[in-house]
Amino acid sequence: MRDFAPLSRREFCQLTAAGITGLSLSGWLDILALRAAQGQLKHKACILLWMDGGPSHKDTFDLKPGTRYAGEFKPISTSVPGIQISEHFPKLAKLMQHVAILRGMNTGVSDHNRARYYMHTGYREGQGGVIHPSLGSIVSHELGRPEFPLPNFVAISARVLGAGYLGPRHEPLVVLDPNRGVENLRASVADDRFNDRISLLEELEQGFYRTYRTPAAQAHHTMYARAVELMRSKEAKAFDLSQEPASVRQRYGGTRFGDGCLLARRLIEVGVKFVEVGLGGWDTHQNNFPRVRELSAQVDSALSALIEDLHQRGLLDSTLIIWMGEFGRTPHINNRGPQPGRDHWSRAWSTLLIGGGIKGGQVIGKTDAEGATVVERPISALDFLATVCTILGIDYTKQYTTPRGRPIRIVDRGANPIKELL
Amino acid sequence: MLGKRWGRRVKSIAALWAVLAVVGWVVAQVNQSSTPSAKVSVQALPTEQVVQQVDAIILKHLAAQNIRPAGLSSDEEFLRRAYLDITGKIPTAEQAAAFLDSREANKRAQLIEQLLASPDYGRHFADEWVRLLVPRDSQNRLLRTQPLFDWLTEQFNQNRPWSEIVTALLTATGTQQENPAVTYFLANQGLDQITNSVCKLFLGNQLQCAQCHNHPFTNWKQNDYWAFAAFFAKVQRDNTLAAAKQGTSPGVRELPRIALRRNLPESYKALPPKFLGGAQPQLRASEPLRPVLAKWLTAPDNPYFAKATVNRWWAKFFGRGLVNPVDDMHEDNPPVYPELLDLLAQQFVAHQFDLKWLVRTITNTQAYQRSSKPVGEQPADPTLFAQMPVKPMTPAQLFDALAQVVGFNRNLAARKPAIGPKPGFNVREAFIIAFSGDEGADPLDYQAGIPHALRLMNSPMTNADGIVLQDALRRGESPEETLDWLFLGVLSRRPSAQERERFLNYVAQRQYSRAAWSDVFWALINSSEFVLTR
Numbered sequence: 018m019r020d021f022a023p024l025s026r027r028e029f030c031q032l033t034a035a036g037i038t039g040l041s042l043s044g045w046l047d048i049l050a051l052r053a054a055q056g057q058l059k060h061k062a063c064i065l066l067w068m069d070g071g072p073s074h075k076d077t078f079d080l081k082p083g084t085r086y087a088g089e090f091k092p093i094s095t096s097v098p099g100i101q102i103s104e105h106f107p108k109l110a111k112l113m114q115h116v117a118i119l120r121g122m123n124t125g126v127s128d129h130n131r132a133r134y135y136m137h138t139g140y141r142e143g144q145g146g147v148i149h150p151s152l153g154s155i156v157s158h159e160l161g162r163p164e165f166p167l168p169n170f171v172a173i174s175a176r177v178l179g180a181g182y183l184g185p186r187h188e189p190l191v192v193l194d195p196n197r198g199v200e201n202l203r204a205s206v207a208d209d210r211f212n213d214r215i216s217l218l219e220e221l222e223q224g225f226y227r228t229y230r231t232p233a234a235q236a237h238h239t240m241y242a243r244a245v246e247l248m249r250s251k252e253a254k255a256f257d258l259s260q261e262p263a264s265v266r267q268r269y270g271g272t273r274f275g276d277g278c279l280l281a282r283r284l285i286e287v288g289v290k291f292v293e294v295g296l297g298g299w300d301t302h303q304n305n306f307p308r309v310r311e312l313s314a315q316v317d318s319a320l321s322a323l324i325e326d327l328h329q330r331g332l333l334d335s336t337l338i339i340w341m342g343e344f345g346r347t348p349h350i351n352n353r354g355p356q357p358g359r360d361h362w363s364r365a366w367s368t369l370l371i372g373g374g375i376k377g378g379q380v381i382g383k384t385d386a387e388g389a390t391v392v393e394r395p396i397s398a399l400d401f402l403a404t405v406c407t408i409l410g411i412d413y414t415k416q417y418t419t420p421r422g423r424p425i426r427i428v429d430r431g432a433n434p435i436k437e438l439l
Numbered sequence: 440m441l442g443k444r445w446g447r448r449v450k451s452i453a454a455l456w457a458v459l460a461v462v463g464w465v466v467a468q469v470n471q472s473s474t475p476s477a478k479v480s481v482q483a484l485p486t487e488q489v490v491q492q493v494d495a496i497i498l499k500h501l502a503a504q505n506i507r508p509a510g511l512s513s514d515e516e517f518l519r520r521a522y523l524d525i526t527g528k529i530p531t532a533e534q535a536a537a538f539l540d541s542r543e544a545n546k547r548a549q550l551i552e553q554l555l556a557s558p559d560y561g562r563h564f565a566d567e568w569v570r571l572l573v574p575r576d577s578q579n580r581l582l583r584t585q586p587l588f589d590w591l592t593e594q595f596n597q598n599r600p601w602s603e604i605v606t607a608l609l610t611a612t613g614t615q616q617e618n619p620a621v622t623y624f625l626a627n628q629g630l631d632q633i634t635n636s637v638c639k640l641f642l643g644n645q646l647q648c649a650q651c652h653n654h655p656f657t658n659w660k661q662n663d664y665w666a667f668a669a670f671f672a673k674v675q676r677d678n679t680l681a682a683a684k685q686g687t688s689p690g691v692r693e694l695p696r697i698a699l700r701r702n703l704p705e706s707y708k709a710l711p712p713k714f715l716g717g718a719q720p721q722l723r724a725s726e727p728l729r730p731v732l733a734k735w736l737t738a739p740d741n742p743y744f745a746k747a748t749v750n751r752w753w754a755k756f757f758g759r760g761l762v763n764p765v766d767d768m769h770e771d772n773p774p775v776y777p778e779l780l781d782l783l784a785q786q787f788v789a790h791q792f793d794l795k796w797l798v799r800t801i802t803n804t805q806a807y808q809r810s811s812k813p814v815g816e817q818p819a820d821p822t823l824f825a826q827m828p829v830k831p832m833t834p835a836q837l838f839d840a841l842a843q844v845v846g847f848n849r850n851l852a853a854r855k856p857a858i859g860p861k862p863g864f865n866v867r868e869a870f871i872i873a874f875s876g877d878e879g880a881d882p883l884d885y886q887a888g889i890p891h892a893l894r895l896m897n898s899p900m901t902n903a904d905g906i907v908l909q910d911a912l913r914r915g916e917s918p919e920e921t922l923d924w925l926f927l928g929v930l931s932r933r934p935s936a937q938e939r940e941r942f943l944n945y946v947a948q949r950q951y952s953r954a955a956w957s958d959v960f961w962a963l964i965n966s967s968e969f970v971l972t973r
Contacts, residue, residue: 130578142576143632168889188888200890201897210958213945217962220941225968229811231818231829233883234967241965244892 060160061335061373061409064281065152065293066320068312068342069176070129070300073359074367075348075388076309077103079120084386086350089306097378105313108321114378115324115333117370117438121382121391124344124398127361129300132343137178139402139428147419148181152402155427156291157187159411166243166250171284173277174295182419189293195276198256202248215245255283270318278319282326285336299342303354316340324371337373337408342366348389365391368401373408375438396435403432407439483789486800489782494805496779497824509819509826512810514539515932516827516973517547521802522931523832523972524756525554527563529840532907532928539932551802555795561596564794565589566835567755571640572608573626575872581683582626586619600792601748602737605641609733614690621691625679631704634668639766641736642715643747661706666713670732672697695725716742737792743768745784749797750774753783756801758830758883759821775822811973821883828883830972834874837970838867844929844964846906901964904953908960918943918951922959929963 073088075081080092080103092101095113102110102118109116126132126141134142138149150158153170157180161169170180172189180187192199204211218241226234247253254260258280269275274296281292296315301308320340327333345366346359365384371377383393396404406413406428413428484492501508512520518538522530530538538550554560565588573584594604611620627633631647638646649664674691675698682689712728713719714735722731736744747768754760761774774780783800790796801807811827813819821828832840841847847866874891895901907928915921922942926934934942942959949955963969 130580142578143574143629148576186888188890190890199893201893203897205897205899205902210954214958214961217942217945217958218965220938221962221966221968224935224938225966229818229829229973230813230816231811231971233829233831233971236884237967237970240889240892241896244889244896247889247893248897 060290061337062160062285062288062290062332063152063156063292063337063339063373063405063409064278064285064323065291066278066316066338066340067174067176067293067295068299068316068340069133069174069295069297071132071342071344071346071361071366072299072312073301073305073309073346074120074122074362074365074384075346075359076305077106077313078118078367078369079384079388081348081386081388086348086387088350090310100378100380103313105310106317108317109324112321112324115328115371116377117375118380119368119370119382119396119401119435120365120380120384121394121396122345122366122368122401123391123395124363124366124401126398127344127363129343129361132363133176134178135398136341136343136401138181139399147423147425148179149425150181150183150187151178152405153177153189153291153293154180154183154187155406155411156409158183159415159427160290160409161187162288165252165288166246167252167255167284167287167289169290170293171281171289171291172293172295173280174293176295176297177293182417182425184420192256192280195258195273195280198258199253202253202256204248252287255287255289256280258283265322268318269322270315272315272319274315275319275322278323282323285327285332286330301346301358302351302360303358304356305346305350305358307356320371327372333372334374335372337375337405338369338371339405340369340371345388348387362389365389370404370408370438375408379437381435381437394435397432399428399432400434403428403434404438407434481785481789484786486796486803489786489800490803492782493779493800496776496782497806500776501823501825504823506819506823506825507814509810509812509814511805512808512827516810517808518550519931520827520972521547521550521554523836525551525563525798525802526557526559527566527833527836527839528559529843530931531843532910532924535927535931547808548803551799555798558592558596560795561592561594563835564595565591567833570835572623572636574632574636575875578628579626579679582622582679582689583615584622584626586615587622590619595794598793598795601794602744602792605744606733606737609637609641609736610727610729612691612693614688616688617690621689624674624691625676625689628676628679629704630668630671630707633671633674634664637736638667638715640751641747642743643750643762643766643768644715644743645764645767646715662708662710663713663715665706665708666710666719667715669710669712670728672712673728674698693727693729695727739788745788745792746780748792749783749787750780752794752797753801756798756807757821757824758828759824763822827973830883832970832972834871835867836972837874838870840969841900841964842867844905844907845900845903846909895965895970901961902957904957905960905964908957912953912956918946921956922946925956925960925963929960930966930968 075086076088076090080090080101081087082092091104093104093107093110094101095110097113100113100118102113124132124135126135131142134140134149137151140147140149153172157169163186168188168190170187170189171192173192173195177189177191179189190199206214222234222238226238258266258276261279261283266276266279269279274294277294277296281294284292296312298308298312320338323338324333327336327338344361344363347362348365349359350357351360365388381394382391382396384390385392403413411427413426413432413434415427416424417427418424498508518535519529522528522534538546543549568591569584569588572587573579573582591604594607607620608623611618611624613621615621615625623636624633627636635645635647638644644659646659646664646667649659649661653660673694673696675694676691677687677689679689711719712722712732714732717735720731720735722728735741738744747766750760750762750768751765754763754765761776761780762768762772768774783797786800787793787797806824807827809825809827811818811829813826818828819826873894907925911921911924911928914924919939922939923933926932926938946952946955946959
């Protein structure tokens, strides 16, 4: 039996042992509610702010004032003495006590898709003929509660990597537009008629299951029960952004990315374990400075509001926020286009970690005068993912087994988590 | 543990000798069955005879294990199963009624012939093979698969021998526009990718572990891997992403020398080409390598090709291969019925790699036509073929079944989705991607998740006035008849007495309103029975 089957024989037996021998959607819902009430394990959660395209480290969090290719932006001081960041993050600068800047990222993959895969999974795409689970699916598998009515991994992003060999239960629920929420969440007929339909469906399911007693029918039924549960759950209201006052949405910036961060906060509040919010446009081969300025402003509003809200709700210590892209950008400024740009650079770049109980207000790692190479505390993709896992309480050395029986560790050998943060 | 148990059981020397004799006989059989020479010069037997032998082998083994096989499937079970397995589609209400009401003695064999002759046969196998030949990874996101699909459809429908189709795939050169078969090499750009794929799909061997280290479970060594990979070292492929952006048709060429390549895996070893488990061919330096490989691979005495093929085809129809996983055939993972695999492989070669012959043979067996109703309390072990397992539809089958029942017109199926995984996919491709699970997953596992259930319950697709509903309302001269046509159109059967009473009551209480009928239609589409092949 494979480990991650949607409904393994073992789970099936557990459910039948719990007294569910017949099949009834209403009966299922009672059991799910019961299980939900039983164990409320306190676990950490994670929000990944994915900066698609690769943000320029020298124009955001690792400025090199006074050097030849420093660029147009000025550094500003922050709430932590000695830490300076770009002038286009004025709100975030005031919250620097919560933030750790990792300036020593050195990952060596400079192609967008390969790097996106690498930074999400810790493995090279295609390695060993396996599709590896992305971080959200790993967190869903390790920290998610099986009886939770919402999926444990929600992606508010057009470009998202899935569960790979961990299977469909840990696939992200994708929300393309935070204002529209989850697709098909509402029945297309009135409630009482929907219930009538379910009763008809129940009739068919009973008959089929009585005759065939197959795990596939059981699995189909479970998925429907969980989907109906989601439709009826109070948690599903978390997807409805219209319940937030306009002033709050404004504070997050009023942009799609800001709305995504606000939705992420609402989902974390009801117990979702991993939310990925994407912001594209960082691939600034041309017109680097105006574009980075504009994107920085979006991030500044949304991220600072997110930190403040989580802090105010007492959730910041249990929620890790990651700000990262797939790589950084060249120290050199190109002049190929009409407006100067920067190209892909994976040998030295920056990410942010915030909350989750880490020691904030520090900079880890250091690049040379040009921001071209790491001179202190280099951080590989493996080091980074092992650090994230450790912060979240996940044993990154744990070994999974793929459906084909191949053992694979959550993070491959050779990882060295960043102790200074913990 | 095994030793202890045997130690207690084997009381006398005589018994021990008997055991050793049996072991010796089994070893001899296994050795004999794995020698390539055993299958050369086998004569083609008539199909009925092969069918009988297949069933005799399975029944003999089941009897020896004291397992009672399930009875013959009902016409309803067989009808929908044969349609889905051979053509990928469900029967229309008329087709279902015609078959169920037919009194012809050999109507099952006739249906099989009719389905093999249908253009949907080629389309269905092309669907399956595009999925296998083109991995869904980011490098292929702009690669068009439609030309390959159309090409494969034609090959399967013309019943071109599998050895020739595979040769065409393995040796293809030119642009995608000129020769759609190049899509296979375009979709597997890395030297390791194409090596792994060829081994898995055509040789039934998982060589990928040997890429970086000697294989832990088989005899394959790292040198075997890179010597086999060397057959692909002269292949030069265009970058499909760049071609898509420039609007050109990407192509594949075989150079007279080793192609310069970037991104070689770290474990790469430059070795001269050598057949897997075979000889090192004498080659001139400028000789194209792929035709040499294809000739070896598709030769009647190749030790892997025919077995890998019949095993994969068997698994497609039974949800389980004679060896599982289907592409992991090696000494320590023997077939459940070795003589059955040998028989089918030898006869497949003797019948000139005729795929329709293979499908005809498999689907005419009692084994294939057994009921999926369990004999005992629980469904039987699917690897023994005592009972047909219930298989979830593939995403492509589900889309086509929905399209048929709901009545998509062609324009909708070809239209680009408003939102979807990637630009450039039509609605059908987007649906297939959305409903696809892991590539290596068990075909008998139900893979759908909550978003899928939400989509099937609440999307406009299943809430519209579907074509089957419209037809049933137009045709049915009584509520009973309307209900019959609804069941026939969606589930390919008529309702049971209990269902008839319950559903007629439901619509009667609601004055036979259209809304009430659409509730029935909705329940049928959302049922397990609709998404499963029983």
